[in-house]
Amino acid sequence: MSALLAVERVTKRFRGLTALSDVSFEVARGEMAVVIGPNGAGKTTLFNVITGFARPEEGRVALAGEPVAGLAPHVMVRRGLARTFQIPRPFKSLTVGETVALARPSAAGNVLGVLGAPGPGSAERVLRLVQLWERRDEPAGTLSQGDLKLLEVARALATNPALLLLDEPYAGLGPGEMARLTRVVMDLHAAGLTLVIIEHKLRELMKLTRRVIVLHYGEKIADGTPAEVSREPRVLEAYMGGRGGMASHA
Amino acid sequence: MTLTRRLALRLGGVAAALGALALLPLWVSNPYVLSVLTLAALYAIFASSWDILSGYIGQLNFGHAVFFGVGAYTAGFLGPHLPPLLVLPAGALAAVFFAFLVGLPCLKLRGPYLSLTTLVFPLILERLAFTFRDVTGGEYGLRVEPPLSGPGLYFASLALLAATLAVLLAVAESRLGRTFRAIGDDDLAAMAAGINTTRYKLGAFVLGAALAGLGGVLYAYHLRHVGPEVFGLFTSFAIVIMGIVGGMGTIIGPAIGAYFLTLLGESLREIETYRLLVYSGVMILCVLYLPRGLWSLGEALPALARRLRRAPAR
Amino acid sequence: MLADIVIFGTIWGAIYTILALGFTLIFGVARILNLAYGAMYLVASYLIYTLVTRFGMPAPVAWLLAVAATALAGMLLYRVFIFPLRDTLGRVLIVTAGMAIFLQEVAVLLYSTEPRYVPTLLPGSLEFLGVRITHQQLLTLVVAFALVALLHLFLERTRYGRELRAVAQDTEMASLMGIPVERTYLVAMGLSTALAAAAGALVAPFLTVSPEMGWSPLLVAFTVVVLGGLGSLGGTIAAAFIVAYAEMLTAYLISPQLRDAATFAIMIGTLVFRPHGLFGKGIVE
Numbered sequence: 056m057s058a059l060l061a062v063e064r065v066t067k068r069f070r071g072l073t074a075l076s077d078v079s080f081e082v083a084r085g086e087m088a089v090v091i092g093p094n095g096a097g098k099t100t101l102f103n104v105i106t107g108f109a110r111p112e113e114g115r116v117a118l119a120g121e122p123v124a125g126l127a128p129h130v131m132v133r134r135g136l137a138r139t140f141q142i143p144r145p146f147k148s149l150t151v152g153e154t155v156a157l158a159r160p161s162a163a164g165n166v167l168g169v170l171g172a173p174g175p176g177s178a179e180r181v182l183r184l185v186q187l188w189e190r191r192d193e194p195a196g197t198l199s200q201g202d203l204k205l206l207e208v209a210r211a212l213a214t215n216p217a218l219l220l221l222d223e224p225y226a227g228l229g230p231g232e233m234a235r236l237t238r239v240v241m242d243l244h245a246a247g248l249t250l251v252i253i254e255h256k257l258r259e260l261m262k263l264t265r266r267v268i269v270l271h272y273g274e275k276i277a278d279g280t281p282a283e284v285s286r287e288p289r290v291l292e293a294y295m296g297g298r299g300g301m302a303s304h305a
Numbered sequence: 306m307t308l309t310r311r312l313a314l315r316l317g318g319v320a321a322a323l324g325a326l327a328l329l330p331l332w333v334s335n336p337y338v339l340s341v342l343t344l345a346a347l348y349a350i351f352a353s354s355w356d357i358l359s360g361y362i363g364q365l366n367f368g369h370a371v372f373f374g375v376g377a378y379t380a381g382f383l384g385p386h387l388p389p390l391l392v393l394p395a396g397a398l399a400a401v402f403f404a405f406l407v408g409l410p411c412l413k414l415r416g417p418y419l420s421l422t423t424l425v426f427p428l429i430l431e432r433l434a435f436t437f438r439d440v441t442g443g444e445y446g447l448r449v450e451p452p453l454s455g456p457g458l459y460f461a462s463l464a465l466l467a468a469t470l471a472v473l474l475a476v477a478e479s480r481l482g483r484t485f486r487a488i489g490d491d492d493l494a495a496m497a498a499g500i501n502t503t504r505y506k507l508g509a510f511v512l513g514a515a516l517a518g519l520g521g522v523l524y525a526y527h528l529r530h531v532g533p534e535v536f537g538l539f540t541s542f543a544i545v546i547m548g549i550v551g552g553m554g555t556i557i558g559p560a561i562g563a564y565f566l567t568l569l570g571e572s573l574r575e576i577e578t579y580r581l582l583v584y585s586g587v588m589i590l591c592v593l594y595l596p597r598g599l600w601s602l603g604e605a606l607p608a609l610a611r612r613l614r615r616a617p618a619r
Numbered sequence: 620m621l622a623d624i625v626i627f628g629t630i631w632g633a634i635y636t637i638l639a640l641g642f643t644l645i646f647g648v649a650r651i652l653n654l655a656y657g658a659m660y661l662v663a664s665y666l667i668y669t670l671v672t673r674f675g676m677p678a679p680v681a682w683l684l685a686v687a688a689t690a691l692a693g694m695l696l697y698r699v700f701i702f703p704l705r706d707t708l709g710r711v712l713i714v715t716a717g718m719a720i721f722l723q724e725v726a727v728l729l730y731s732t733e734p735r736y737v738p739t740l741l742p743g744s745l746e747f748l749g750v751r752i753t754h755q756q757l758l759t760l761v762v763a764f765a766l767v768a769l770l771h772l773f774l775e776r777t778r779y780g781r782e783l784r785a786v787a788q789d790t791e792m793a794s795l796m797g798i799p800v801e802r803t804y805l806v807a808m809g810l811s812t813a814l815a816a817a818a819g820a821l822v823a824p825f826l827t828v829s830p831e832m833g834w835s836p837l838l839v840a841f842t843v844v845v846l847g848g849l850g851s852l853g854g855t856i857a858a859a860f861i862v863a864y865a866e867m868l869t870a871y872l873i874s875p876q877l878r879d880a881a882t883f884a885i886m887i888g889t890l891v892f893r894p895h896g897l898f899g900k901g902i903v904e
Contacts, residue, residue: 108493132499144494148486157480157487159499214499365709367716410891417652417712418890421841425883428834432880538834542720549713582724589717592710593703 058120059084059218059249060105065114067100067273074100075111076273082218082266087240087250089260092270093293098253099141101270102220106138107131118218119163135163135217139210139224141253143203145195151206152191155181158213178213185209185239201232208239219243221252237263269293312478319470319557327463330456339459343527345567346462350469350520352547352559354513357473359545360554361482362509363489364412368423369544371407371430372400372514374535376521378434381447381531389452393522400518404511412506415492424541431536446532449525462523466560469516473556476512485509489554539581546588552600561599620871622748628867630756632860633763634818638836639843639855640770641814647849648787648807651701652708654715656815656840657833658722663689663816664823664832665726668737678740686816693812694805701808702801719833726830734827759821766817770810771852779806787849815840835879842886848896858897861885 058081067075075097082088090098103109105116107128116123118134126134146154155178182188185205190198198206204224211219221240225233241263244250254260261267267284269277277287284290326346330339355369376396383395403426411422434441441447453461476482484505488495492502525531534540543566551562566587570580591598638660645653663685670681696718704710741754774780785793786803794800818836826832839862847858862882869881889896 106497108496127501128493128496129499129501132497138497140494140497144491144497146487146490146494148490149483153483154487157483157498157500161499210494210498363709365712410887414890414894416708418845420712421652421838422887422890425838425886428838429880429883432877436874436876538720538831542716545713545716546720579724579728581720582728585717585720585724589700589714589721592714592717593700596710 058082059086059118060251061115061117061120062101062105063115063117065101065104065111065116067097067104067109067111069100074273075104078114078270078273078275080268080275080278082249082251084217084249085247086266087244087252087264088266088268089264090251090253090268090270091255095272096270097273098270099222100273102138102222102253106136106220129159132159132214132216133161133163135161135215136220137164137211137214137216137218138220139204139207139222141222141226143200143207145198145203145206147194147196150192150194151182151187151198152178154195154206155191155209155213158210160213160215161217162215164215164217177215181209181212184212184242186235201228201235204228205232205236205239208236212243216248218249218251221250221254223253223255225254309478312474315474315478315557316471319467319474323463323467323470327460330459336455339456340527341567341571343459343462345564346459346466347520347524347527348543348547348563348567349560350462350466351517351544352551352563353469353473353556354516354520355544355548356553356556356559357476357485357513358506358509359548360556360559361477361485361489362506363554364415364506365420365545366423366510366513367420367541367545368407368426369513369517370427370536370541371403372517373521373524374427374430374531374540375399375403376518377449377525377528377531377535378441378447378521379518380522380525381442381449384449384525393519396522397515397518400514400521401511404514405507408507408510412503412510424538427536427541428538431533434533434536442532444533446530446534449529449531451526451529453526454529458523458526462520462527465519465523469520470556470560472512472516477556481505481508486554542581543584546584549588550591550598552598555598555600558598558600565599622750624864624867624871626747626750626752628860628864630752630760630863631866632856632863633760634822635839635843635859635863636856637763637766637814637818637821638840639847639859640767640852641811641818642837642840642844643849643855644783644807644811644814645804646844648783649705649804650708651705651711651804652715652841653701653808653811654712654837655696655718655722656715656811657835657837658719659689659693659812659815659833660819660822660836661726661830661833662692662722663819664737664828665730665735667820667823668730668735668828671738672735678738682740682820685820686813689816689819690809690813693815694809696812697805697808719837723830723833730830732830734829737823737828739824753825755824759825762817762821766814767852767856770814773810779803783807835882838879838886839882842882842889845886845889846897848898851898854896854898861897 060082063079065075065078066073078101090101092098100109104111107123107126107130110125118136123131123134149157160177179188182191185208187202187205187209195206204227208221208224224236228236240250252260261281265280267279267281268275269284269290271293276289276293277284326342329342333339351369351373355366358364359366376399379396379399380392383392387395407423407426411419414422435444451458484500488500488502488505495502547562547566548559550566551560552558566584569583573580573583595601642656645651666685666688667681670676670684671678700714700718701711704714739753739755741758744751744753774784782793782798782803783806785796785798786800790800815836843855843858843862846861847854862885865881865885866878870878
């Protein structure tokens with residue numbers, strides 16, 4: 056089975072709201088998929104379910120063929136799954152370098168191997184990739200929003216994942232920082248890392264990706280290439296009519 | 306300043322302070338003063354061992370009294386049956402056992418839920434101590450024959466305090482300590498970085514418990530008695546207050562808080578019953594106006610000195 | 620003995636319902652764990668004691684005055700101590716714990732640690748199924764149910780009540796809708812304290828008044844809320860009675876000293892095994 060990530064009929068209810076409803080899709084090894092959808096569509100909830108921060112009421116999630124329902128987040132990391140948070144969550148008591156050094160690398164991943172042999176020095180390589188190596192002795196709390204997001208990515212990479220989930224990495228970044236991030240994403244994709252990215256800012260990613268999954272009110276309403284998806288009537292309806300239009304984000 | 310240099314400086318400072326305290330009996334032979342200082346040292350052990358979980362990991366533990374209470378009762382039960390050198394590790398082991406008993410259910414919880422459940426455990430033990438009076442002596446407790454007293458006990462307490470601070474400071478400056486602080490900063494992010502937060506919380510809990518258990522044995526020797534009040538709210542809260550007033554998350558801060566409040570309490574000896582009143586009043590003022598405790602005064606001094614030096618040049 | 624368990628269980632169940640509702644008001648609305656909640660119960664009891672025995676005030680007047688004064692004190696406490704710290708929940712915990720200890724020690728200062736006795740509103744007693752119940756205890760039952768009904772009416776029918784419920788459900792949405800959130804918190808605090816005070820006033824005549832009396836109400840209230848869930852009146856009542864009967868069973872069948880140990884065990888057990896409470900509307904997310 057070449058699917059690294061398999062999400063099968065996942066439903067998540069939360070205080071009377073159905074955040075995810077019967078969502079299914081697969082992501083192949085080495086693929087880069089982008090998940091889009093209006094605010095409140097359930098994208099972050101999907102990530103939370105996949106990474107063990109939330110438990111689905113129904114459905115299954117499998118990583119490399121192994122079911123991973125209900126496992127704790129740190130166990131997921133050990134299995135090679137890493138994620139970033141939409142709003143960065145830095146360790147304010149630690150420096151940039153200490154943050155990355157603290158991450159526990161998994162044996163299941165391949166990123167660090169591809170970026171160079173894993174082991175001591177991985178922290179340096181990861182920080183150099185996101186261009187934060189020069190700032191390794193600065194306290195994490197003093198970084199700008201953009202640098203914090205890159206630190207999030209660095210911390211996730213330091214766990215040596217096979218699959219990386221990025222939650223709105225572009226939000227709040229200036230144009231220079233966006234370019235830096237795009238460079239990082241392209242390097243990782245070229246290195247063979249499997250990526251699933253939630254994003255609103257489509258223009259950047261639409262050029263890079265061949266797979267788009269669209270969520271709306273917790274349901275998957277489209278799944279295909281950017282061209283296919285942008286022709287899908289339900290997608291047009293979701294974005295054109297009502298709130299959260301595509302036009303307001305791109 | 307590199308980490309090991311900072312650690313060496315802190316250990317040096319601690320060694321100097323404790324060394325000075327150790328030399329005190331050369332000048333002061335008043336047994337009352339020695340007794341107060343012994344009590345202060347013991348509370349310093351309790352407060353700093355509390356800090357490793359509550360200050361570093363930020364999970365406010367309101368039930369630390371369980372551990373030194375268990376240590377004290379171990380001295381009461383096993384004192385007559387075991388050679389003194391074995392009573393200490395027995396006390397630590399008993400405390401560690403309870404750390405697992407309390408920690409496994411409670412440490413999965415977060416924030417206020419963790420605080421309230423930890424508050425409840427010493428109260429349960431207090432009730433049990435009252436109820437099973439044949440074993441525990443009920444409300445009268447047990448008499449304890451101390452193998453050490455006076456200056457001997459004073460030195461033992463200082464030695465244990467030195468060891469406690471050394472161990473905790475070494476941990477704090479190590480990768481383990483950084484993991485603790487990461488969990489304290491953001492436990493969800495720590496989980497996302499692959500850290501098994503529950504296991505680390507339990508580790509900090511057990512470490513603090515073991516040290517408090519050792520202190521509890523000496524505490525029983527100091528009082529020559531152990532009773533259910535050791536599990537009471539007074540002791541749990543006194544530790545929390547000392548930790549907060551001294552400065553949470555600094556290990557040395559709570560030890561300073563312990564000395565400060567114990568000495569303050571003694572100087573108000575005539576109104577002994579109002580000790581907690583004063584403590585709680587001090588703590589409330591601290592939380593409102595000096596949130597990082599007395600320790601932050603120490604940190605502010607170099608900055609203040611720098612500003613004073615610069616002022617005349619204007 | 621069974622009759623004792625059932626009857627006193629019912630009386631305590633009513634009291635615990637009041638306590639739990641008061642606790643829910645501030646915890647559910649403002650997400651503040653007020654560790655000084657039990658201290659409010661304490662303050663009210665001592666106020667009644669003072670007003671009745673040292674000022675000779677008639678009991679019903681003293682009762683009303685004590686509840687009102689304590690409610691005001693609660694709002695003041697919120698404004699002065701909790702409001703400036705509300706961004707850091709840890710510090711709120713600590714400062715309310717500090718207030719609780721402080722108030723307890725003030726009681727020691729003013730009244731010593733000896734238990735005090737408050738005369739009953741309604742002297743006399745009757746016998747029912749072989750159990751002696753005082754009129755005071757029956758009054759407690761009646762008043763408790765009346766208070767629950769009043770609270771329910773308040774929450775459903777008045778503007779303040781509706782605002783309270785809106786803020787409890789979704790603070791951001793409520794504030795976007797123009798509801799003054801801080802004022803709502805203040806109202807919640809006042810009501811919460813008033814209920815704790817009412818419970819203290821009801822209980823004072825048949826327990827004794829002593830400085831450590833504030834902790835059990837806090838822990839019981841928390842246990843009931845954990846067990847029964849927030850925001851469900853039926854759940855709270857059911858949980859209050861479960862806790863009350865568990866305590867009575869323990870007290871009569873095992874040992875009266877282990878009575879609150881039963882409550883603590885329920886608290887820990889629920890948080891560990893069923894964190895969403897018995898009825899699934901729990902507080903742990």
